[in-house]
Amino acid sequence: MPEIHVVRKDNSHLYEHYFDSYFRLRYDIYVKQRKWMALDRPDGREIDQFDTKEAVYLFAIDAGQLIGAMRAVPTLSPTLMSDIFPYLNLRGPIRRPDVYELSRVFVIPERRGEHVGPRVEMLLLTAIMEYGISIGLTAFSIVLESWWLPRFERIGWKAHPLGLPHQMDGMSVLAVLVDCDEATWKSLCGQLGMSGPTLTWRGLSDVNRRALPALSVLPPAAAQQTR
Amino acid sequence: MQGIESYWGRRALDFVDAIEASATGASVMSQFEKVIRDLGFHAYIMAGIPEPGQTLAQVTVANGWPLEWFELYNRENLSAVDPVPRHCFNTLNPFEWKDAPYDRERDVAARNVMTRACDFRFHEGFCIPIHYDDATGAISMAGERPYLDAETKSALHLMSVFTHGRLRALTRSGPQGPSRRLSETEAEVLRWAARGKTAWETSRILGISERNVRWHLEEAQRKLMAPNKTATVARALVNREIMI
Numbered sequence: 001m002p003e004i005h006v007v008r009k010d011n012s013h014l015y016e017h018y019f020d021s022y023f024r025l026r027y028d029i030y031v032k033q034r035k036w037m038a039l040d041r042p043d044g045r046e047i048d049q050f051d052t053k054e055a056v057y058l059f060a061i062d063a064g065q066l067i068g069a070m071r072a073v074p075t076l077s078p079t080l081m082s083d084i085f086p087y088l089n090l091r092g093p094i095r096r097p098d099v100y101e102l103s104r105v106f107v108i109p110e111r112r113g114e115h116v117g118p119r120v121e122m123l124l125l126t127a128i129m130e131y132g133i134s135i136g137l138t139a140f141s142i143v144l145e146s147w148w149l150p151r152f153e154r155i156g157w158k159a160h161p162l163g164l165p166h167q168m169d170g171m172s173v174l175a176v177l178v179d180c181d182e183a184t185w186k187s188l189c190g191q192l193g194m195s196g197p198t199l200t201w202r203g204l205s206d207v208n209r210r211a212l213p214a215l216s217v218l219p220p221a222a223a224q225q226t227r
Numbered sequence: 228m229q230g231i232e233s234y235w236g237r238r239a240l241d242f243v244d245a246i247e248a249s250a251t252g253a254s255v256m257s258q259f260e261k262v263i264r265d266l267g268f269h270a271y272i273m274a275g276i277p278e279p280g281q282t283l284a285q286v287t288v289a290n291g292w293p294l295e296w297f298e299l300y301n302r303e304n305l306s307a308v309d310p311v312p313r314h315c316f317n318t319l320n321p322f323e324w325k326d327a328p329y330d331r332e333r334d335v336a337a338r339n340v341m342t343r344a345c346d347f348r349f350h351e352g353f354c355i356p357i358h359y360d361d362a363t364g365a366i367s368m369a370g371e372r373p374y375l376d377a378e379t380k381s382a383l384h385l386m387s388v389f390t391h392g393r394l395r396a397l398t399r400s401g402p403q404g405p406s407r408r409l410s411e412t413e414a415e416v417l418r419w420a421a422r423g424k425t426a427w428e429t430s431r432i433l434g435i436s437e438r439n440v441r442w443h444l445e446e447a448q449r450k451l452m453a454p455n456k457t458a459t460v461a462r463a464l465v466n467r468e469i470m471i
Contacts, residue, residue, distance in 0.1 A: 090236045113360065146384065147319045150357045150364075153392035161243055161389065164236045164381040172320050172384065 002062040002120060003200050004127040009053040011203035018059060018066050023047050025066065029106050035169065050080065050103065058127055058199075060107070060120050068107035068120045070128055072100040072140070079103075080143050081162075081175055088175035090163040094141050099177070101141040102128065118192045125157065126188040130199050132180035134209040139177050146172040156187045182213045189215050235382040238262075243389045252397050256289055259390045266383065267373030269348065270296075273391050275364040275465070276315055277306045280452050286466070288364070289394055296347045308336035315356035315365045321384045323375060324352035324367075344369065351375065355387050362465050366391055409468050413447040416440055418469050421460045 007015045023045035030036045030046050039046050054077045060068035073079050075094050079101040082093055094101075107120040132140065146165045153159070158179040165174040189195075197212055242262055246255045263271060270293060275286030282301045290297060299305070306312055310329035314322060329337040344352075349369035357364040366387040409417070419429040426444065430437040444456060451466070453459040463469045 090233065090240060119360075145319070146388070147356075147358050149388050150359060150392065153395060154359060160247075161240060161385055164239060164378070165384050166381065167320075167377075170320075172381075174385070 001118065002060045002067055002123060004123055004198050005059045005061055005200045005202060006131060006204060007057040007059055008055075008204070010207070014203050015059065018061070020045070021066050022057070022059070022069060025069070025106070025108060026104060029108075030104070033109075049083075050078065052077065056100070056131070058124055058131065060124060062111075066108075067111045068124055069104065070102060070106075070124050071104045072102055072128065072131070075099045075101055075141060079141070081141055085143050085173075085175065088143060088163045088166060088173070094162075094177065096139075098136060098138040099141055100132070100137055101143075103143070118194075122155065122188070122192060123198065125155065126185065126192060126194070127198050129180055129185040129188060130197055130212065133182060133185055133212060134199070135207070136210055137180045139180050141175065141177050143173060143175050146174055149176075152178070155191065156184055158184065186213060186215060235378045239382040239385045242386050246390060246393045249393070250397075252289075252394050255390060255393050255397065256291070259386070260291060262386060263368055263383070266370075266379055268353075268368040268370040270370070271366065271368035272297075273364070273366045273387075273394070275362060276312045278462075278465075279307075282306075286364070288391065291368075293347055296344070296349075299343075305340050308334075309340045310334070310337045311352065311354050311367060312365060315354065315363055318356060319358060321353065321355040321380060324354060324369070327354070353380065353383060355384055357388070357391060364391075408450045409447055409463065410443075413443045413450070414463070414469050416443040417447055417460055417463050418471065420444065420456060421464065421469065421471050 005015070007018075012019075026046035027039075027041070027044050031040050039048065041047070050071070050073050052073075054074050056072040058070045058072075059066055075082070075096055080103055081089055081101060082095070086093070105121070105124060107124070111120050113119075128140070132138075141162070142159075149159060159176040160178070162175040162177060165172045167173075195215055201207065201209075242258065246258055249255050249258065259271075271289075271291040272283075272287065273289040274283055275281075275288075277283050277286050282304065283297075283306050284301050292300070300309075310327040311324055313329075314327040324341070331338060347369075348371050350371050351373055352367060352369040353373070353375060354365055354367040357366065368383075368387075415433065416429055419432060424432065426440040427437050430440045433440070444459065447463065448456065448459040451459050451462045451468075453462050460469075464471070
């Protein structure tokens with residue numbers, strides 16, 4: 001099972017060897033596959049103005065290989081929504097210490113739609129909720145493709161729209177605010193059959209973390225043994 | 228454009244706020260019907276795309292078609308030839324019915340569906356595909372001369388997806404709806420089958436006879452009209468009659 005690592009300015013030196021492949025993967029996925037040509041760069045790495053010291057990354061690592069990732073940027077700093085897509089948000093700018101904006105959520109093509117073990121994207125969506133609770137966030141803002149909405153609804157991610165969907169390069173895109181709360185995290189863990197936290201906080205022992213709620217739901221394997 | 232957009236943008240956001248605060252499916256649907264009526268639609272449906280062996284009625288989440296059309300559509304299994312649901316498998320984006328591709332010369336069955344729909348004042352339609360990992364559904368609506376400019380389409384898209392999501396959330400939290408066909412024991416037996424348990428193992432776990440387990444599996448298979456045990460589990464999962 002992949003490990004989900006928290007990577008931020010205070011421990012990024014431990015993950016330096018992953019960053020090159022991380023930015024190359026982003027180039028492969030967003031420029032080569034999805035053709036977001038505005039992100040094109042001659043060096044074959046996709047890095048934008050939001051990859052600052054404030055950015056927090058979740059790296060999904062399996063047997064030493066980066067297989068998926070997600071980026072979270074504090075909304076007190078510039079974000080995609082505030083600087084690039086302000087027209088997607090009709091409810092007014094979000095600049096709050098308890099809200100981070102998620103972007104660049106991906107799983108490498110070879111690891112999508114797996115039927116063995118939990119799905120990597122589900123692990124990432126569960127892990128970011130765990131991170132949010134741990135550092136005291138209440139919501140995530142996201143600019144995303146509209147087809148994510150039913151998937152969010154199905155897994156219990158509560159999304160609130162901030163404006164109308166817009167067509168962008170042939171895809172329908174909109175801005176949402178998603179609740180970050182304990183009930184959602186517990187429900188996600190239950191769906192994945194996880195009995196405890198999943199995040200790896202290497203080199204981050206100084207970070208002040210809030211306690212996570214106890215998981216009352218037993219995973220299927222444990223339920224079986226108690227019968 | 229900005230003026231219209233902020234009007235429909237604001238209206239769509241207010242709509243979503245209102246249905247999120249609504250406690251019953253009936254209230255959610257009456258608000259949805261009102262707002263689409265204002266945009267010129269007099270009929271709608273929210274449903275999964277029927278798989279072979281399924282009728283539309285079995286996968287319907289909310290039915291706002293005229294009764295006669297719904298019955299005709301089911302009786303003649305028009306979902307098998309209708310180009311609109313078929314196109315949902317090929318696109319992530321909402322589309323107008325007239326943009327659902329089919330061979331207008333040769334595909335007589337598809338042309339017939341579109342023609343017969345006109346008898347019900349379905350002259351123009353708008354369809355929003357809903358994609359999950361393992362299933363596809365759609366929200367489809369029709370009218371004589373609906374408003375279908377870019378802004379109203381965006382608003383319809385947003386309002387429809389959230390209405391569909393809200394209905395599902397209300398169904399999930401409330402008592403089992405009438406759409407559910409399996410008994411509690413049948414569902415329990417299938418849940419264990421989904422986890423790879425044999426009939427014998429399930430009989431040990433549930434403390435009933437193996438013969439009894441097999442009987443419940445047979446019953447579930449019959450109710451879901453599935454060809455074998457694997458397909459029964461798959462259908463029960465897709466239809467959300469069981470969850471693992």
